[in-house]
Amino acid sequence: MLRSEYAVVALPARCPICQGDLAVTQAHCLQCGTTFTGAFNRGALEGLDAGQVEFLRLFVVSRGNLRAVGRKLGISYPSVRRKLEELSAALSKMAPTVEADDSRP
Numbered sequence: 001m002l003r004s005e006y007a008v009v010a011l012p013a014r015c016p017i018c019q020g021d022l023a024v025t026q027a028h029c030l031q032c033g034t035t036f037t038g039a040f041n042r043g044a045l046e047g048l049d050a051g052q053v054e055f056l057r058l059f060v061v062s063r064g065n066l067r068a069v070g071r072k073l074g075i076s077y078p079s080v081r082r083k084l085e086e087l088s089a090a091l092s093k094m095a096p097t098v099e100a101d102d103s104r105p
Helices: 052-059 066-073 077-094
Strands: 024-028 035-040
Touching: 024 066, 052 066, 066 077
Parallel strands: none
Antiparallel strands: 024 035
């Protein structure tokens, strides 16, 4: 079985040499050994680092309750707000700008 031949690690968000964008050009099946080449889209959240993904997971599980996120992470409310702003900035860089709907009450 091919599975034991490879150590599967997370794909880096940026080039470790120059910090440039990475393009996925090859996919390999660990079970049958088939390799595909081409230009593949990365997941929508692949540009986030592990800490940002974990924060996003906690934010969703906590239904957006920042105080609950702070308790789970053991950090203050202002620190949670800062992390949320950093996450928002990172997501904004990855996706087209969406206009806020200010018409809601």
